[in-house]
Amino acid sequence: MLRRRVGAALTGLGAVLLTVAGSRYTTGALRADEARRAWDAARARQAVANAHAAAWNPARSVALVTGAPVAHLLIPRIGLDEIVLEGVDGDELNAAPGHVPGSALPGNAGNAVISAHRDRHFSHFGELHLGDTVTTETLGKRTNWVIVKRQVIDKNAPALFRTDGATLTLTTCWPIRYLGSAPDRLILTAKPIAPRVLD
Amino acid sequence: MSFRRLFVLALVVAMPGVARAQFTTFIPPQPKVVDTAKAATSVATATARVDTTMNTQLTNMKTWVDSAAGVAPSSLTAADSLATATTALTDTTVSTTTTMRNGARAPATASALPLIALLGASMLSVGLLLLAGPRTARDRTAPDRG
Numbered sequence: 001m002l003r004r005r006v007g008a009a010l011t012g013l014g015a016v017l018l019t020v021a022g023s024r025y026t027t028g029a030l031r032a033d034e035a036r037r038a039w040d041a042a043r044a045r046q047a048v049a050n051a052h053a054a055a056w057n058p059a060r061s062v063a064l065v066t067g068a069p070v071a072h073l074l075i076p077r078i079g080l081d082e083i084v085l086e087g088v089d090g091d092e093l094n095a096a097p098g099h100v101p102g103s104a105l106p107g108n109a110g111n112a113v114i115s116a117h118r119d120r121h122f123s124h125f126g127e128l129h130l131g132d133t134v135t136t137e138t139l140g141k142r143t144n145w146v147i148v149k150r151q152v153i154d155k156n157a158p159a160l161f162r163t164d165g166a167t168l169t170l171t172t173c174w175p176i177r178y179l180g181s182a183p184d185r186l187i188l189t190a191k192p193i194a195p196r197v198l199d
Numbered sequence: 200m201s202f203r204r205l206f207v208l209a210l211v212v213a214m215p216g217v218a219r220a221q222f223t224t225f226i227p228p229q230p231k232v233v234d235t236a237k238a239a240t241s242v243a244t245a246t247a248r249v250d251t252t253m254n255t256q257l258t259n260m261k262t263w264v265d266s267a268a269g270v271a272p273s274s275l276t277a278a279d280s281l282a283t284a285t286t287a288l289t290d291t292t293v294s295t296t297t298t299m300r301n302g303a304r305a306p307a308t309a310s311a312l313p314l315i316a317l318l319g320a321s322m323l324s325v326g327l328l329l330l331a332g333p334r335t336a337r338d339r340t341a342p343d344r345g
Contacts, residue, residue: 007329010322017319021312088297088306100306102299113299115306119313159305171305179314185305 024094028120031095035083039069046139067092070099071106072137073114078124088115097121100160103169106136107143107192111163115171118182122172125186134168134190143168145190152184159187166192 064070066087073082084106088098097116104110116122134145145168152174153159159171168190173182297306 003329003332007326007332009326011326011330014319014321014323014326017315018323019319021316021319024312088308093306093308093310098306100299101297111299113306115308117308117310119310122308153305155307155309156304158302160299160301160303162299162301171308173308173310179317180311181309185308187305 025120028094028096031091032083035069035085035096039072039083042069042139064101064105066101069096070138071114073097073106074135074137075128075132076135077132078127080121080124082116082121084114093117094120103160104166105138106168107138107141107166109164109166111161111167111169112136113160113169113171118173118176118178118186122170123176125170125172125188126174126176128188133193134170136168144193146193147188147190149187149189151187151189153187155183155185157185159185168192 064086066089068086069083070086071084073084074080082097084099085092085096086099086101088100092098093116097114099105100113100115103113106112106114116125118125128147128150130147130150132147134147136143136145143166155173160169170188170190172186174184174186175182176186
């Protein structure tokens, strides 16, 4: 009798935990889809606007509102193709990689910082090495990057620094396969190869 | 007329005069002398309390004076971005990074979801095993109530 009660309790509690985790993952996936649709719509509007403008107008850029899509991140080596949202709070990182507010937009002068969870969008981040390429797209600018620095640092160590030239910093938790709160951070630094204006 | 009546008549005539004499000694209060210097000081103090710009200037001025005198400032103003950046380099008590600051830590990308999912799956599996395990002798001998 006790065995059945314990079994029922464990089954119930396990189902609740699985439901919580599953709903969180589902919410993130739905929001990522929504962000991709919004990004595609913004790209379409941009294309129409570019057809009327002879040159790209830097003032016509995406609005940096928390939760809004601000960039497109592609890393061919690990098959990553994600829309980046503005902000690195729980809701944003649950849905997509997040752009750290206050940092530069990818391709612009300054350090652009993008972070994501190691158990979701950056789950294969550990497979990236020096020399691998990364591509970012903002509205109007596509930039190819090459990873020039890879470091693992303590989670409390200073990691983000302003730079004069265009820099892309990608961060996630380390180790990738770790249960609980990871003690370290994996920091990848990339430099632009050849930025170009999108048609 | 008797002496008593004369005395009452004298009182009736004399008393109002006495009473009037009491009121004629009234001395009107002197008008207050306005201390113009004191009033100007209080007005300036009130203005300084309300005028945040002046407050900031005074704070900055104090900081500048302290720094010129070699005294470390006791507090930093929020608008001083340089001071904020300096603080970020040494501050290790901030829990998460949500905005870009020079020397800030990497954003907290740790997630408990994998652990929660694993715990849930484990509990569910063990629970189902316990529920589906071999029935005890007591369960087997229990009368069928169907």
